[in-house]
Amino acid sequence: MIECSKIEKSYIVGGSQMPVLHGITFTVQTGEFLAIMGPSGSGKSTLMNIVGCLDSPSSGTYLLDHQDVSQLSDDELAEIRNRKIGFVFQSFNLLKRASVLRNVGLPLIYAGIDKDEREARAVESLRMASFPEEFWGHLPNQLSGGMMQRVAIARSLVNNPLLILADEPTGNLDTKTGEVVLDTFQRLNMKEGRTIILITHELYVAEHAQRIIHIRDGAIIEDKPVEHRRMANGNHYESK
Amino acid sequence: MKVSDIFEETSFALLANKVRSGLTILGIVIGIASVIAMVSIGQGAQGTIQSSIEGLGSNLLTISPGAAQQGRGFVSSGRGGVQTLKSTDADAIAGLNGVQSVSPELQRRYQITSQVGNNTNVTVIGVREEYAAVRNTAVQSGIFITSANDRSMSHVAVIGLTTATDLFGEGADPLGKTIRINKMNFKVIGVLKAKGGSGFFNPDDTVLIPLSTMQKVLSGSDSLSTIAVSVVAKDQMALIKEEATGLLTERHHVAEPDFSIVSQEDILGTLSQVTTTFTLFLASIAGISLLVGGIGIMNMMLTAVTERTREIGLRKAIGARRKDITIQFLAEAMMLTFIGGAMGIALGWMIASGIARLAGIATIVSVQAIVLASSVSIGIGVLFGYYPARRAAELNPIDALRYE
Numbered sequence: 001m002i003e004c005s006k007i008e009k010s011y012i013v014g015g016s017q018m019p020v021l022h023g024i025t026f027t028v029q030t031g032e033f034l035a036i037m038g039p040s041g042s043g044k045s046t047l048m049n050i051v052g053c054l055d056s057p058s059s060g061t062y063l064l065d066h067q068d069v070s071q072l073s074d075d076e077l078a079e080i081r082n083r084k085i086g087f088v089f090q091s092f093n094l095l096k097r098a099s100v101l102r103n104v105g106l107p108l109i110y111a112g113i114d115k116d117e118r119e120a121r122a123v124e125s126l127r128m129a130s131f132p133e134e135f136w137g138h139l140p141n142q143l144s145g146g147m148m149q150r151v152a153i154a155r156s157l158v159n160n161p162l163l164i165l166a167d168e169p170t171g172n173l174d175t176k177t178g179e180v181v182l183d184t185f186q187r188l189n190m191k192e193g194r195t196i197i198l199i200t201h202e203l204y205v206a207e208h209a210q211r212i213i214h215i216r217d218g219a220i221i222e223d224k225p226v227e228h229r230r231m232a233n234g235n236h237y238e239s240k
Numbered sequence: 241m242k243v244s245d246i247f248e249e250t251s252f253a254l255l256a257n258k259v260r261s262g263l264t265i266l267g268i269v270i271g272i273a274s275v276i277a278m279v280s281i282g283q284g285a286q287g288t289i290q291s292s293i294e295g296l297g298s299n300l301l302t303i304s305p306g307a308a309q310q311g312r313g314f315v316s317s318g319r320g321g322v323q324t325l326k327s328t329d330a331d332a333i334a335g336l337n338g339v340q341s342v343s344p345e346l347q348r349r350y351q352i353t354s355q356v357g358n359n360t361n362v363t364v365i366g367v368r369e370e371y372a373a374v375r376n377t378a379v380q381s382g383i384f385i386t387s388a389n390d391r392s393m394s395h396v397a398v399i400g401l402t403t404a405t406d407l408f409g410e411g412a413d414p415l416g417k418t419i420r421i422n423k424m425n426f427k428v429i430g431v432l433k434a435k436g437g438s439g440f441f442n443p444d445d446t447v448l449i450p451l452s453t454m455q456k457v458l459s460g461s462d463s464l465s466t467i468a469v470s471v472v473a474k475d476q477m478a479l480i481k482e483e484a485t486g487l488l489t490e491r492h493h494v495a496e497p498d499f500s501i502v503s504q505e506d507i508l509g510t511l512s513q514v515t516t517t518f519t520l521f522l523a524s525i526a527g528i529s530l531l532v533g534g535i536g537i538m539n540m541m542l543t544a545v546t547e548r549t550r551e552i553g554l555r556k557a558i559g560a561r562r563k564d565i566t567i568q569f570l571a572e573a574m575m576l577t578f579i580g581g582a583m584g585i586a587l588g589w590m591i592a593s594g595i596a597r598l599a600g601i602a603t604i605v606s607v608q609a610i611v612l613a614s615s616v617s618i619g620i621g622v623l624f625g626y627y628p629a630r631r632a633a634e635l636n637p638i639d640a641l642r643y644e
Contacts, residue, residue, distance in 0.1 A: 054557060054638050075561040082559020093554040093641065097256045107558040109245050155558070 002028035007060035035206035038215035086156025090168035094140040125157035146177030183232035268580025271530030276588025282519025284602035323463030343374040354407040366454020382430030398430035402445040534620040541628035553640025573625020581617030
């Protein structure tokens with residue numbers, strides 16, 4: 001589903017080119033749960049931005065769902081993001097003054113979907129993220145961090161995306177609530193067959209995925225399946 | 241993005257910051273209200289002047305002896321200096337097509353005394369009976385000068401209200417009494433209705449006597465100081481002015497006119513130029529506060545864009561295009577100005593009627609002023625909202641999401 005080949009990215013800093021990514025090549029199959037790991041400064045955020053269609057590579061090709069998205073304009077990329085990608089951020093990025101339900105339905109506004117349909121689909125994805133119903137009308141600041149991140153996960157599901165991209169989703173959470181979030185991802189992957197890419201710098205978190213790509217200094221140094229996969233909260237889901 | 245969604249998102253964003261939105265709206269309210277109020281004062285003044293000029297007689301052409309001098313206007317045309325206009329000129333003009341009525345007039349100032357012993361210096365005008373119709377005047381008691389009076393050179397007078405008070409005292413009935421004009425006795429046969437002053441000439445402080453009496457007995461001159469011509473239709477004014485000019489030039493055997501013709505429109509034109517300048521002046525002062533209000537909007541929107549950088553980043557990440565962001569912020573600015581504009585029109589209207597009631601100045605809130613104010617306020621929304629909206633739309637989603 002994702003085919004990256006020879007992706008290069010460099011920024012111009014103070015008049016000289018500063019390369020960040022050197023020839024990244026990898027593929028992701030539909031239904032895979034992949035973790036991208038690397039220390040800060042390794043270029044994993046830049047890679048995430050490219051995979052998430054927030055940025056375009058300087059050279060190389062990126063096929064998302066058989067479509068070359070490496071040369072699209074900003075607005076075309078926005079449309080791809082709207083239809084095919086769901087984002088989960090470290091800092092949740094929920095609208096402070098909007099209810100849980102409204103936050104979850106937000107991406108559908110830009111797809112031109114009307115209000116009733118938005119609400120119905122927001123309810124569906126909140127259920128999928130197993131978010132308790134009594135908090136649907138709450139504002140984000142009335143919720144705990146773990147709850148907020150599950151609202152963000154529900155939001156990432158609402159447009160029924162091909163790919164969920166989670167950037168350090170447990171970074172602002174303690175271990176226990178982090179487990180709950182990771183459990184949600186594992187369940188979505190195994191029971192719903194969602195494709196998930198998790199970006200993290202912690203091995204412990206990365207080991208919840210099926211496969212880990214290690215990045216250092218803008219290049220892939222290792223790409224292999226996880227041998228002893230961690231299951232959050234000791235749960236075991238049957239693969240679909 | 242659907243229109244209903246834009247509206248919802250916009251009201252949501254504005255309600256989130258009620259105090260700030262309210263203060264920004266207040267800026268626009270004050271701006272629009274002062275424009276409406278100021279323009280209403282200007283237009284009110286214009287209306288008052290127009291109706292008082294039209295009260296002097298509508299569709300009126302005034303012919304005076306002496307050529308109008310370039311650059312000196314109608315006020316100083318050489319009255320009394322030359323004596324080129326004759327009664328026969330007036331009769332000739334009366335024969336022109338489209339002329340309703342002609343009033344030949346001779347005007348001098350004389351000392352007048354009453355039997356009571358009061359004396360006053362007033363304008364005495366020799367007139368025919370057409371004067372009443374042409375000059376839009378009438379008697380409040382007694383009768384006006386008749387053509388019989390004129391034929392027989394009667395010693396009768398119709399006096400203005402101010403003159404009557406000056407000569408006979410407040411409330412006295414001057415009808416039938418005798419006044420002395422230049423040591424000659426005249427019998428008062430009528431008192432004119434009050435008209436109110438109109439600038440340089442007070443029509444209430446005059447004495448009207450038959451034209452023949454004026455020419456033959458008092459002044460000893462058969463010339464006229466004015467020929468007032470009323471025209472049937474307003475759109476014929478220019479044509480008749482031209483015809484009368486030709487006719488009189490020919491009758492006087494001169495190459496260049498030795499007289500001047502001023503129409504009511506010329507006077508109105510000059511005065512409305514003055515009031516238009518006055519209105520513009522008031523409106524531009526008020527416009528400054530509108531401008532300040534607009535800058536307030538821009539200020540608020542720029543603050544909002546900075547404050548909501550992460551929100552913008554998120555919206556872009558989940559699929560908002562440049563256009564969606566631009567429209568959202570532009571809609572917020574326009575909603576502020578729309579609400580401010582509507583409230584401003586209402587407030588301006590109230591101020592205008594308050595001024596009319598308390599200060600006694602006529603004010604007119606015209607449809608034009610409202611349309612102008614509304615379009616200006618919407619224009620301000622677009623103008624001052626566009627820059628912040630563009631800034632929001634051009635934010636890079638990656639940087640915006642990381643913004644602290």
